[in-house]
Each structure stands twice: as C-alpha cells, then as structure tokens.
Amino acid sequence: MKEMLKLERWTASQNRKTVLKDIQLSVHQGEIFAFLGPAGAGKTILLKTIAGLHPIQRGRIWLNGMDITAQSAHRRNVVMVFQEARLFPHMTVAENVDYGLRFRKLPPDERKNMVHNALTWVGMAEMADRMPSGLSTDQQRRVSFARALVLQPDLLLLDEPLRDLEPWVRQDLRNLLKELLHKLGMTAILSTREREEAVQLADRIAILHRGRILQEGTARQLVDKPAEPDVARWMGSAVLIRGVWRKRVWETDVGSFPVAAFPRTFPEGAVVSGVIYPCDLQTAGWSQPIGERTLRLEGKWMYSTDTGREYQHHIQLDNGVRVSVSSRRPLERSENGRVALLVEADRIPLFADEKHLL
Structure with missing residues (x-):
C-alpha cells in the first residue's frame, strides 16, 4: 500500500516540557489510524504538529511522498477537526461548509454543488439554511465533518471528534464516519481515549502514553500480543x-x-x-x-x-x-x-x- 504519512523521530514540546518523544509512524493511503491513550498523553499536540499548527523540536514529516517539515499549515493539504464543532455563528450551515472552498477560487456553481454533496453525506442537506444556534450538538458535529470532508484533504485529522456526546449519538456518528471515510477513500488519523471508538473506527491503533508510542498494530495484534501491561489494559x-x-x-x-x-x-x-x-x-x-x-x-x-x-x-x-x-x-x-x-x-x-x- 502507498505510504501517505511518515513521521521520523518526531519530538515536540509545550511550555518547555517535552510532550512527544521520538515518534516514528507510517500511515497508508486510505487507512484510518487511531491514537488511543489517556488525557495528557500528547494526542492533541501530535495531531497539531502534523497539521503544522504546533512547532516541533526534532524530526521530519513526509506527506504523500513530499517532505513538508518546514511547510506552513495553510500549504499542507491537511484538515483538522477539533473536539468542538467551532462553526461560525454568523454563517448558515451551507456558508460554514463553503468557507474553506472560497480560498480555492472555484466557480460558484461548482462550490454550491460540492457543499450540497458534503451536507448530503452527513445527513444535513435539508438544514443548509439553518444557523448554528438552531442546531443540536450532534448536528453541529455533522456540519464540522462536512466542512472538513468537502475540502478533500490528503489527510484528515480527528481530535476526539465524538467527545461529550450521548452514547447512542456517538454510535451513530461512528458508523457514519467509518462509512464515509471508506467510501471516499480518505486517509484519517483519530485521537481518542475510548477503546471502543478506536476499535470500531480504526484499521490500526497506536497506544500513546506520556508522549511515546507503547505499541501499534491492529486491535487483534494489540490484544493477543501486547508489548507491555499498559497496552493490554487499554485494549481490554x-x-x-x-x-x-x-x-x-x-x-x-x-x-x-x-x-x-x-x-x-x-x-x-x-x-x-x-x-x-x-x-x-x-x-x-x-x-x-x-x-x-x-x-x-x-x-x-x-x-x-x-x-x-x-x-x-x-x-x-x-x-x-x-x-x-x-x-x-x-x-x-x-x-x-x-x-x-x-x-x-x-x-x-x-x-x-x-x-x-x-
């Protein structure tokens, strides 16, 4: 399989404290990869460094075969979905989804069609003219997914995107995300502290603890042959x-x-x-x-x-x-x-x- 992302000896700090230590990782094209670990493990910082939103002290990153280590965030075809929907309150649902497309200088009709398709994917096409204040929390999350997916990034980063939702809502959105990502053939990296979420969504999982990867592999590999007790604890x-x-x-x-x-x-x-x-x-x-x-x-x-x-x-x-x-x-x-x-x-x-x- 083609390698979409490669991290080599990736080290990053926050407030003068090292939070990521010698991270080495490869993610293949079309793969859904999950970082599973407790709060404070470094999951969000790791995603931000990949997106170019946080500096690194050491290491290199390749995206789709290109070294983008020194490349600014807006030049990377990487989109990050945060824990909160972060919709623009003064824009309609459709305008929120269209926002990123405006910078790509596409014809208005093409943008309109892309926005409609993205909202259809997440079941929000009929609410295109609604304002964010009139949406439920899970509907806002759906719009944030559409806003990211419509840009067709090389890499989609999902930072605990289903956090603080009701269990049945999380399950519905897990199924939706899994279906959409595979349907679109999109490469995605997910961070979560929920084992069930990682197992259901990801093709491979890395256990991240105190800024280091304890082990990575399929869910079955991590359960059957854990490298250390912490891996087994997180997996079962x-x-x-x-x-x-x-x-x-x-x-x-x-x-x-x-x-x-x-x-x-x-x-x-x-x-x-x-x-x-x-x-x-x-x-x-x-x-x-x-x-x-x-x-x-x-x-x-x-x-x-x-x-x-x-x-x-x-x-x-x-x-x-x-x-x-x-x-x-x-x-x-x-x-x-x-x-x-x-x-x-x-x-x-x-x-x-x-x-x-x-």
Whole structure:
C-alpha cells in the first residue's frame, strides 16, 4: 500500500516540557489510524504538529511522498477537526461548509454543488439554511465533518471528534464516519481515549502514553500480543497479576500456578507480571476438575445481574481486583460465598520486570 504519512523521530514540546518523544509512524493511503491513550498523553499536540499548527523540536514529516517539515499549515493539504464543532455563528450551515472552498477560487456553481454533496453525506442537506444556534450538538458535529470532508484533504485529522456526546449519538456518528471515510477513500488519523471508538473506527491503533508510542498494530495484534501491561489494559480492561517465578510454580497475588502450564519461561526468582482479560475468564463449579494448562482463580462473590440473556457476575479476586464475568447460568458458590474462575494459561501474556504502569 502507498505510504501517505511518515513521521521520523518526531519530538515536540509545550511550555518547555517535552510532550512527544521520538515518534516514528507510517500511515497508508486510505487507512484510518487511531491514537488511543489517556488525557495528557500528547494526542492533541501530535495531531497539531502534523497539521503544522504546533512547532516541533526534532524530526521530519513526509506527506504523500513530499517532505513538508518546514511547510506552513495553510500549504499542507491537511484538515483538522477539533473536539468542538467551532462553526461560525454568523454563517448558515451551507456558508460554514463553503468557507474553506472560497480560498480555492472555484466557480460558484461548482462550490454550491460540492457543499450540497458534503451536507448530503452527513445527513444535513435539508438544514443548509439553518444557523448554528438552531442546531443540536450532534448536528453541529455533522456540519464540522462536512466542512472538513468537502475540502478533500490528503489527510484528515480527528481530535476526539465524538467527545461529550450521548452514547447512542456517538454510535451513530461512528458508523457514519467509518462509512464515509471508506467510501471516499480518505486517509484519517483519530485521537481518542475510548477503546471502543478506536476499535470500531480504526484499521490500526497506536497506544500513546506520556508522549511515546507503547505499541501499534491492529486491535487483534494489540490484544493477543501486547508489548507491555499498559497496552493490554487499554485494549481490554485487563487485570494485572504479579508474582515471582520459581522453579516449579509462579507465586502470584491470586495463587500459585505450575510454570509447566505456560508456553514460555523465566529465570528463577524473576519478578513476572501477567495480564488476564475478563472475557477469557469462565465461571466454574467449586469442585470442578481442571486441565493441565488451565488455571484456577478464586475470589469473593459480590453480586450478579440477570440481563435476561445472561448473568453478569461481579467478583473480587483475592488480590482485591474486581472483575465482571458473564455466564448463561447462575454462579455456583461455596457456603461462605467463594467462587472459582478458570482461564487458559496460553491466554495470559507474561512480562518480566514490569516498569511502566498507568
């Protein structure tokens, strides 16, 4: 696939503090790429540096094969959509969408047709003559999308574009964005702190934390082979367990498990952490036998919720961490409210000498 964007050893600062450290990244033409991470990770600054709205201290950037490192923002065919719609209050919906086209010296009829098409894409064509004050928040967001899409940029930057919207509105706009970006073949980079949003919208995801990329890849790659515990946490609300690797057993804060059950090994006495995804946990009978590569975790039953289709069981593991596990049947408990959960050993990524925790 053709490379649309390339960042090389990208470093940027804000208020004399380094917020991005040696960012290296390639994004392909027509790809939707997401930066996922907490507030303060550097996501917005990263998008602004790509757009040319924030200076960099070191690094180079190529867009569509051209070095644009020193190029000013208005000369880059890059459009950024911010967290707020930022519509001009004195302009109609159509005038807002037309604003950027005015600088391209296109014939009025051509601009009018492009504006109509863009508003049709986002379901706002019938409100072309409305003023922004007469629109709901999600309608304003739709207009901001149309204003960006009508310019047909080489690269579209979306800075948490669905933030602070109602859940059902976010879902509708996610579907709309995904459909439009693929339909138009547009290359886009999204920043978000919502895992579900990144997974649903993006072809690839980079976990950004404290100004550095922890890992990038498809959602399945990040879940199946996380480079470190923080990646697993962001990709699945993972439970972290800690322990010491002995010759025969891994002694953890939720029990001791035979090292022979795991597909990899560590030196004697190594401090080893493991990550368990709640979706890999299964409920079990208190006296149910287990296989050689199956681990048994115990905990205290807190409460269960019957959703009509399944039960959601809320359990506190022996290390104090709470997990939610679903099953089609009521949970079997011991007399004192103890429960057992099972997980296959090969579903637990292991890490030695963990250093970086959220």
